[in-house]
Amino acid sequence: MNNYMVTNLPEVAAIVLFGIGFSNLLLARNLIKKIIGLNVMDTAIYLFLAAKGYVDDAAAPIVSAGTVDPDLYVNPVPSGLVLTGIVVSVSVTAVLLALTVRLYEEFNTLDIDEIVHQLRRKDREAMR
Amino acid sequence: MTLVQNVPAFSILAPMLAGVVCLVLPARASHRLTNGVLVVLALLSFLLLNSFWDGAPMFTYRMGHYGAPVGNEIRAGELEASMAFMFPVVMLLSLMGGRNHLRSDIGRSKVNLYYISVLFLLSSMLALTYTNDLFTAYVFVEINTVTACGIIISKEDGYTLAASMRYLIMSLLGSGLFLIGICLIYGLTGHLLMPHIQEAVNHLARSGSFLAPLQVTIALLAVGLALKSALWPFHSWLADAHSSASAASSAILSGLVLKSFIFLMIKIFFRTVGPDVMTGHAILNLLLVFGILGMLLGSVNALFEKDIKRMLAFSSVSQIGYIFCGIGLGTVAGVSAALVQVVVHAVTKAMLFISAGGLMDASEGKKDFEALRGAGRRDVAAGAAFAVGTLSMIGLPFFAGFITKLTLVTAAAGTHDWRMYASLTAIILSTILTAIYYIRILSLIFGKEDSEEEVCEGQNRRILFAHLRRQLSMDTEYLLASFALIVINLWIGLRSDDLVAVIDAGLATFQ
Secondary structure, eight states: OHHHHHHTHHHHHHHHHHHHHHHHHHHOSBHHHHHHHHHHHHHHHHHHHHHHHOOTTOBOSOOOTTOOOGGGBOOHHHHHHHHHHHHHHHHHHHHHHHHHHHHHHHHSOOBHHHHHHHHHHHHHHHHO | OOGGGGHHHHHHHHHHHHHHHHTTSOHHHHHHHHHHHHHHHHHHHHHHHHHHHTTOOOEEEEESSOOTTTSEEEEEOHHHHHHHHHHHHHHHHHHHHTHHHHHHHHOGGGHHHHHHHHHHHHHHHHHHHHBOBHHHHHHHHHHHHHHHHHHHHTSOSHHHHHHHHHHHHHHHHHHHHHHHHHHHHHHHHSOOBHHHHHHHHHHHHHHTOSHHHHHHHHHHHHHHHHHHTTOGGGOHHHHHHHHHSOHHHHHHIIIIIHHHHHHHHHHIIIIIIOHHHHTTOHHHHHHHHHHHHHHHHHHHHHHTOOBHHHHHHHHHHHHHHHHHHHHHHOSHHHHHHHHHHHHHHHHHHHHHHHHHHHHHHTTTTOOBHHHHTTHHHHSHHHHHHHHHHHHHHHTOTTSHHHHHHHHHHHHHHTTOSHHHHHHHHHHHHHHHHHHHHHHHHHHHHTSOOTTOOOOOHHHHHHHHHHHHHHHHHHOHHHHHHHHHHHHHHHHHHHSHHHHHHHHHHHHHTOO
């Protein structure tokens, strides 16, 4: 068991980080902490992918001087996926941050529970 | 290769291009462009569907220079084509029906930005429908999430801001799980194209190696997509998001966006993982149980709502439960029933949200039940559409909802074990609950107002006709959309054989 942990260290670290990020995104009340959680979660996934594609002592997959032996290169597909994923998570983070700014302007707080609470109170007053 | 095989790639790219163009167009022009693109896509998808109907086989279409197994592919068959036909049609009718609300909720200067979101949303839904590649699916899932958030938030008030924040957070949790699921499946099989993954997964299952990671992967993909399609324990975001948005957005979100994720889930279960591994899988039973709980508890929540749009949103939770009940049965008949419900609910819930918008207009924009008393008599078109939608949701014969219940009951009766008893009981109870809350609101909107003076029948009718005539000249689009949705609903109800035949033919090639 311990042996698996050592040989797959990056994957193990990625899953632990994923758990930390996921629970932060789910449970943190502060919106900024939630967004940090999201980024930790996404980065953990990229670590996992990069580790999957890495081959010990292999070069970057750029074919030079006619060497086409696949054993000499790392797997390029996961790197491509990581790049795409980074683009996606940057844009999503931007949307979230913009939304957070608007929410702060509107409610003067970053606490999502407090925001929901304020809206409920507004509803009750409208009912009356 | 025939010309019609270019339709899938074109229908993903055309709305994107139109969306970019909308950025520089004024409100009216972007409205026309959007409607034009939607009409063209509906017609093209219909042609594609027609070619399959005439016996053309399903096909895969290479995107870019590299073929399988490293390249990117699109796959089209009867099911994909019928979904791709339904998305633009329902979206067009929702936008037409909700146009007045868009004008008042968003403001003319920003309407073109709304149409950008709508067009990108359509593009992403079509891509989710057609794609044969899991990572492409992930990218479009994220585009779908962000643009769906865009059409909620376009009506800028505190409610939509908070609702879209909660929607985004829940959705991103789902995306995270979905992405790590894809990474795990890539690690296990070394492929991203669905048919190749299925081959590798079947090989793994036969050899009995890596079974535990495979189960975890399936569970991660299922939970990730269930979060996004608002399966019962994950539905908390839905009520706020769908009820606070503008009428057209609510119709699109409830009718279409959830369905695109469900369709992707069906593709992952039965084309990516494959029927050999999925049949009798524990995750299907779990989905069945949660679907059944959703059917019942969604209805119970709707029963206690005093706000028409929140009630409709909780009704969506219950109706999504029917879809998952069908998927969870795990038989071909069950999945076919789920897909029938996907189409029926898309058409019906869009109609209900549009007509709820009309009823609210007739009640000074208020959406609580007290204000809506008699609204169906003040706005006859909305009242009629709402009544048809209501009766269809309850599942009366001649309406579309009846077909869902019929196919689902037949599918459930075919399993002959605990799944049959559980789902049949749930369908009966949920139908009763649905009938209670929908008939209550129906009798309310057609009821007499407390303050209404005693007017004689003839005069009352004259007022109605005058209102209808004014509407006919003012909101032609709204009336047209309501009428079209009523006709589609009755057509599905009366000519369901065609719909079921297309879905069954599509499922037969779906592996």
